[in-house]
Amino acid sequence: MSNPADSTVVTPNLLREWALPDAGDSKYGRGTVLIVGGARRSPGAAMLSGLAALRVGAGRLTLAVADSVAAQVAVAVPECGMVFLPETSTGAVAGNELATAENDLSSSDAVLVGPGLDDAHELEVMLSALPPLLGEETVVVLDAFSLGVLPRLPDVVSALKGRLVLTPNKGEAVRLLERDLGDDLATDIAEIAERYDAVVTCYDVVAHPDGRVWRTGTGAGGLATSGSGDVLAGAIVGLCARGASREQAAAWATHAHAAAGDRLAVPVGPLGFLARELLDELPRVLVEING
Numbered sequence: 001m002s003n004p005a006d007s008t009v010v011t012p013n014l015l016r017e018w019a020l021p022d023a024g025d026s027k028y029g030r031g032t033v034l035i036v037g038g039a040r041r042s043p044g045a046a047m048l049s050g051l052a053a054l055r056v057g058a059g060r061l062t063l064a065v066a067d068s069v070a071a072q073v074a075v076a077v078p079e080c081g082m083v084f085l086p087e088t089s090t091g092a093v094a095g096n097e098l099a100t101a102e103n104d105l106s107s108s109d110a111v112l113v114g115p116g117l118d119d120a121h122e123l124e125v126m127l128s129a130l131p132p133l134l135g136e137e138t139v140v141v142l143d144a145f146s147l148g149v150l151p152r153l154p155d156v157v158s159a160l161k162g163r164l165v166l167t168p169n170k171g172e173a174v175r176l177l178e179r180d181l182g183d184d185l186a187t188d189i190a191e192i193a194e195r196y197d198a199v200v201t202c203y204d205v206v207a208h209p210d211g212r213v214w215r216t217g218t219g220a221g222g223l224a225t226s227g228s229g230d231v232l233a234g235a236i237v238g239l240c241a242r243g244a245s246r247e248q249a250a251a252w253a254t255h256a257h258a259a260a261g262d263r264l265a266v267p268v269g270p271l272g273f274l275a276r277e278l279l280d281e282l283p284r285v286l287v288e289i290n291g
Contacts, residue, residue, distance in 0.1 A: 007186055007213035010206075010255050012289045019290075020252060021243035023057055030059025031241025034083075034108040035234070036101065036126075037115035037144075038065025040091025043073050045116030045144070045230045048275055050080055052234030053112075055282040056253065058241045062108070064101040065116070066093050093117055095125030098133065105133040110240035114143035115230045124149040131159035139240040141165040143233040147172040150196065157196050164198035165246050167233045173202050186213050199246040201236070204258070206250045214247075216255045222268075223261040227275030232257045235282060256285045 008014070024030045033053045037046035043065055050061050064083035065073050068091065074082040083104060086097040098105075105111060111134065117123055123145050134140065140160050142150065147168050150157065157164070168176055170185075176192050186205045193200045193207035200207045206214040232253060239249035260281035264273040 007205075007215045010214050010216040010251050012255075015252060015255060015289050018248060018251070020057075020239065020248070020286075023242065024059065027059030030057055031109045031238070031243065032060040032062070032107065033058045033237055033241045034062045034064060034101065034104045034111045035115060035237070036064045036085075036093075036098070036111065036113045037117050038063065038069060038073060039093055039116055039118045040066045040068050040087060042116035042118060043069040045227065047073060047077050048227045048230040048279070049112055049115045049143075049234030049237070050077060051276075051279050052231045052282060053238030053241065054079060055279050056235045056238040056242070056256070056286065057283075058110075058238035062101075062104045064104065066091060088119070088122065090119070092119035092122050093126070095119075095122035095127075096129070098126050098129045102133050105130070105138070106135050108135065108138055108241070109243075110139040110141065110237045112141040112143060112233055112237040114146035115233060117145050120145055120149050124152060127153055127156050131156060137163070139163045139165065139237070139246060141167065141233055141237045141240065143167045143229065144172075148175045151176060151178055157198075161197050163246070164196065165236055165240065165250060166192065166196060166198045166200045167229065167236065168192070168200065168202050169229060170202065186215065189213070199250050201232070201250040201254045204254070206247065206254055208247045212247065214251050216251065217258045217262070222265060222271045222273050223258065225273070225275055228257075228261075228278065231275050231278045231282075252286075256282055256289075259285045 062081040070084040235253035
């Protein structure tokens with residue numbers, strides 16, 4: 001593995017030279033996305049992720065959320081298709097019922113699992129059932145609680161070799177490493193990428209399992225707000241669905257997420273902007289980069 005100290009700095013010029021795939025001329029040509037998330041008490045997380053995927057250019061979106069909130073989510077996000085997932089008595093999505101979404105899992109270009117899911121046991125069951133339900137080339141992005149259970153699922157990690165993206169915050173990075181973070185975040189994130197054979201983005205670091213590391217702008221402090229990570233994960237899965245490589249999607253989305261925060265810090269202030277306000281900024285940032 002190369003030295004994370006030799007990381008590449010992500011700039012608009014670098015991204016212009018690392019151009020995203022051309023958008024297709026139909027919604028299917030622009031990529032299909034499935035978001036699995038949205039327990040009864042937190043359906044908004046899946047909504048934010050799904051809208052972020054559309055904002056970065058994905059063509060078709062399906063949300064798979066808890067049955068008790070699915071109808072409301074369908075009304076709130078009229079752009080999406082909907083899968084009503086069975087839930088437990090406490091409102092968690094039932095992990096052993098993932099096959100309810102089998103048609104969408106097998107046909108989607110990229111799948112995000114985690115936003116708004118809140119039961120670790122159910123997620124462990126769900127992720128164990130996930131690999132055989134996917135299409136052969138479907139990219140999988142894992143976020144939130146799904147990251148905390150991944151160290152207990154080596155067979156799942158092996159089955160998703162070469163198509164996994166992880167989006168931990170620092171607390172989730174600790175769980176993935178099963179130790180405290182060291183003094184250099186880039187070194188730790190590179191270790192996670194190698195251990196799970198995944199592209200990983202955490203704060204301003206993006207790492208590939210082959211040892212490549214990128215550093216992006218950190219954005220405004222206001223990014224540390226409820227729902228911000230859901231927007232980032234959704235942007236990544238949307239770019240993957242469009243045909244970007246995993247590392248390209250992570251670098252572009254991490255930069256765009258940070259730049260959106262910087263833009264909002266001017267009219268709103270460095271603190272106090274909302275995660276949903278990032279959504280409107282994402283396509284503007286992408287246009288500015290592309291010129």
